[in-house]
Amino acid sequence: MSTKRKIAFAYHLSGWNFDGGNRDTLKASQRVAPDEYEEEMMGNLFCPGCYTNVERTPKKKDIFTNQRDPFYRHLNRWQHVACVLRAKRPVGKRYDTWEEARRAIEHEHLAIVKEFLQEKPEVRLAPSNEYDETPVEDIEGPLSEVPIGRHEGESFELPSSITTIAGICRNFEKNKDKYFFLPQATHAVKLAELLTAIADVDYDIMDSPQTPRLYYGKIIGSHNAGSHDTSTRMTKLVCNSAVKDFYVKLPNGFCRDKGITDNSRGRIVMFFGKITESGIGLAATNLAWGEIALVPAKYNELLIPE
Structure with missing residues (x-):
């Protein structure tokens, strides 16, 4: 973070x-x-x-x-109001009992994300012109053992979901205050504190082993590097001044279905994954269907005020 x-x-x-x-x-x-x-x-x-x-x-x-x-x-x-501009290390949430954690889930204060959806669902509804609303793709996952108990090593078996970044973005203003336990996490953290801006990422991130994180960045350009849906779409994001460039590199057809096109300049994209070196810059590649989405434009100012 x-x-x-x-x-x-x-x-x-x-x-x-x-x-x-x-x-x-x-x-x-x-x-x-x-x-x-x-x-x-x-x-x-x-x-x-x-x-x-x-x-x-x-x-x-x-x-x-x-x-x-x-x-x-x-x-x-x-302090209880989450904000992506708050400069602090994320604080993990612990629960005294299984009942307390279960109640937090029922009241929509906590979400256990077993995994992000890997494949595009068979049935899709047509998104709006601005791709601000996406069909609900979240499904109930299995009960999961998560280490969020108050005492060291204490885990609770709790209901989980298999979800998408689009689902998290859909109600971002509400979700930013919600605690999420993400894949490979060690504790539940408020969404706003989990997010890392691409503009804050530099080459130092490559110096140690990474775990997947939630990232977001503003698109400054996007183009299909080839001529087919299987060709790579190069989506350039605003990045750290110390970094030559940062691209999201995914198949053109995949991006089109996500609403990422030549006309996406100014939109904010959010994704869950690892950063890789790419040429003289950095990139995000090999993201699954549920691991990337455009943030609804109405939430842009909550992430990158201008």
Whole structure:
């Protein structure tokens, strides 16, 4: 999990409150970068990713004595609200009893993902023009032993699902606060804390063995490198300045069915997998049907505020 995430700007709107405040009104308000901050704005600054209060560090307008750039940080009282812009290591959720964990699943606070769907289902419904809504493909999985008990080594046998990234993205604003136990995980973590931005990934990731992670990135271009559905579609994502380039490389027909086309510039893609070296850059390849999806455009600002 990257700790490089920074809040590039905060919304400034006097009198606005997270509880009950109109978010469209907030998003139309003044955007203030950390170096544009004025002290009278204190108490009326809000995160563009989760809309909770933030404060600038240092609070005074002067810069740090060690010449570090000022930055925004979330307030501890909003710690229960998940945000992909929160720079912290993921905190695993533990449960005291099987009953508590089962209740969390029933109340949709916890999801046990046995695996992501590997093959494209036989029956598909036509997606909308913008590919913002996808058919429900999730199915119930077997009971799974998951190590989420409060005591070391304690596992609970709980209902699981076989799901898709599209299913996770479908209700992202709600799901970002939900705990997920993903394949090969060691504990359940809030979705927002599981996500790693491709813009935060550099070549150092290749220095040690990887486990699959949830990644997301903004598409800046996509084209079919050949002329057939079996040809590789090269989908370029915004990446770290230290990395030459980053591509998602998957068959053209597969991508088309996922809504990834020549017209996908500006959309955010989310996937679960490992990063590989590719030429002089990095890439994601060999993803299964359920391991990649476009994020509905209405959630773009929650992931990459602009």
